[in-house]
Amino acid sequence: MTCAELLIRLLRDAYDVDTVFGIPGVHTIELYRGLEGGDGHERQGSGIRHVTPRHEQGAGFMADGYARATGKPGVCFIITGPGMTNIATAMGQALADSIPMLVISSVNRRDTLGRGQGRLHELPGQRELMAGVSRFSHTLLDPEGLGEVLARAFAVFDGARPGPVHIEIPIDLFDAPVSAPRHLRRSVLSKAAPDPHALEQARSWLGEAERPLVLLGGGCVGAPQAARRLVELLDAPTVTTINAKGLLGRDHPLDLGANASLPAVRQLAREADVVLAIGTEIGETDYDVVFDDGFELDGQLIRIDLDPEQLARNQHADLALVADAVSSIEALATSCEQALAGRPLARDGRNRTRAALESLALAEDPAFRAYVPLFDTLRECLPEAILVGDSCATTYAANHLVSQDAPRRFFNASTGYGTLGYGLPAAMGASLGQPELPVVALVGDGGVMFTLTELACAVExxxxxxxxxxxxxxxxxxxxxxxxxxxxxxxxxxxxxxFQTLAAGFGCAASRVGNPAGLARALAHRPEDGPMLIEIDAAAWSETVA
Structure with missing residues (x-):
């Protein structure tokens, strides 16, 4: 078989890839020979669905949304040069939020690399450029090494701190013959488990604490039941970051939400004698969106993270465990349960959480008040919806106001890299990954213009x-x-x-509303077989709900 055909086979049979996002180009057509499987039908032939966005940035955002909603890596096929610079922004967002993404690109022929001959799509140092927005970037120079480099990529996704991986293949290798692999099995990786002695030390500190606080980040989304069990056993108020929203379930009595930048939660943080932080950077966009460096921890800090370097950033850890967040939560919850004989500690955690939230009074805050009926309407009409946000006003409010019933049902681009244009294509990726759930893209009239053309893909x-x-x-x-x-x-x-005319031009259903009742009516009449754009007149809405 050819290198391109082997790539498709490995993705499908060894790594369970069912969807690829990409725009065909003259440099990547051989990939599509492998993708269609020889029978002319891309979905039934190879078993892999190919989705064609209208811009490579859209491809990256779709792959990102697919990965966040499913937990599986999003995969992209991208052309040399401009395709790669176009997708770089999406890779930067995924890198900042530790989202697994595999970007397969072409690069010019091996005998022309680095020679500056002005070849089509030539980008000097393409691999070096993409290394800055990926966990690693690799140039395949021997087609027989394809299996190994793919295994390296999925080892990062499965066993390390995830993020984008870029593999570039010279165009003269796509149709190069390769040996049939001896097997198409994926290695089963076991992530780093917490050190038993350090785990026991952590349990001891937490058991002796009088005012514990727990910080749970996006690395914890795979352990919702263990996370709930742990914080309930500790009776500890818990910050769930934006990427961890829904981890404790909807409106859990110990959940402070993603409000670590607000005064009442910061006061709890300063008063805590022991703080447990798992799978979180403790970074600016989760803990300091007011940008005053005011999130202070004076108590003993226990940090658990898969990335050892992360344990040395942002906040000094008194006890640092290099370990997988999910297995650590499960192990710590089991250890606490055994030590306490299943009887939760009583340290006024629920009352402290309630008092902090009542002090914040988010629903009455002038900065958020107009958005409360919006999210109440969404919750009533689409209680199971995945909410995917751009960097826009509704997303900023949702970070503080929205509570979800499960993880992987709320994510946006306001954290980390903070790009615009994310919401629409990422929502499309989420819908492709979780077709049984409704998906809502929260976008603004400014940011949506970056990727509005992806409406054509959503309709298609x-x-x-x-x-x-x-x-x-x-x-x-x-x-x-x-x-x-x-x-x-x-x-x-x-x-x-x-926007109404533009939506109609794409063949997309559209409606304009100015109050909660109008939004509810529009949601009730949404199509089942295609997208709908609901434009909210912000001025009219704010006047109505004031």
């Missing part, structure tokens, strides 16, 4: 996503920052198109 694929477009006439957050800094507004009051 028949994806029943809801694109909830908050129309506030430009870049509202940047306007506010400019006003607060005394800077004259420039470049933020931008002209928006007629």
């Amino acid at each position: 694929e028949g994806l029943p996503i809801i694109v909830l477009l908050w129309h506030n006439q430009g870049y509202e957050e940047i306007r506010r920052f400019m006003d607060n800094a005394g800077v004259t507004r420039l470049g933020v009051d931008i002209q928006a198109p007629d």
Whole structure:
């Protein structure tokens, strides 16, 4: 078989890949010979669904959303040069949030690499450029090494801190003959388990604590039952970050939500005598969105993370465990349960959590009040929906207001890299990965313009996503920052198109609403076989719910 055919076979049979995102180019057509499986039908032939976005950035965001919703790596086929620079932003977002993504790209012929001859799509140092937004970037120079480098990529996804991996294949290797592999089995990797002695030390500190606090990050999403058991045994108020939302279930009495930047939760953090942080960077976009470096931990800090370097960043750990978050939560919960004979500690955790949330009074806060009926309506009409956010006003509010009943049902681009244009294509990826669940994209009239063309792909694929477009006439957050800094507004009051007409041009159902009742009606009439854009007039909405 050829190298390209072997690649498809390995992805499908060894690594259970069922969806690939990509735009064919003259350099990658041999990949599509392998993808269609010889019978001319891409889905039935190879067993892999190929989705064609309208821009490589959209491909990366779709792969990201697919990975977050399913826990499986998103896979992209990308052309040399401009394809790679286009997808780099999406890879940067995935890297910041530790999202598994496999990017397979072409690169110019081996005999031309590094010679600067002006070849089509030539990008000097393509691998070096992509290394900055990936866990590693590899140039395949021998087709017989394909199996090994793919195994390396999935070893990162399965056993280390995940993120994008880039593999570039010279175009003269796609149709090169390769030996049939002796087997198509995936290695079973066991992630690093916590050191028993360190785990016992952690359990001892937590058992003796009077005012414990738990911080759970996105690394914990695979252990919702153990996480609930652990915090309930410890009776500890718990911060669940944006990427961990839903980990404890909806409205859990110990869940402080993603509110670590707000005063009442920061006060709990300062008062805590022992803090347990698992699978979280303790980084700015989860703990300091007011950008004042005011999240302070004075008690003993126990950190558990798969990445040893991460344990030395942001907050000093008194006890640091290099271990998988999921197995650590499960082991720690079991250890606590045995030590306590199944009887939870009583340290006023629920009352402390309730008092902090009541002090925050988020529903009455002028910054969030207008959005409360929006999320109440979504919760009533689509209680199981996955919410996928762009960097926009509704997403910023949702980070504080929304509670989900399970993990992997809320994620957005306001953390880490903080890109625009993420919401729509990432929601499409989530819908492809979890077709049985409704998916809502939270977008704004500014950011959606980065990737609005992906509506064409959503219509083509028949994806029943809801694109909830908050129309506030430009870049509202940047306007506010400019006003607060005394800077004259420039470049933020931008002209928006007629979104209803644009949606119709794509063949997408569309509606414009200005109040919660109108939103409920629009959701009740959403199509089942394609996307719907619901445009919310922010000014009318805010006036109605004031």
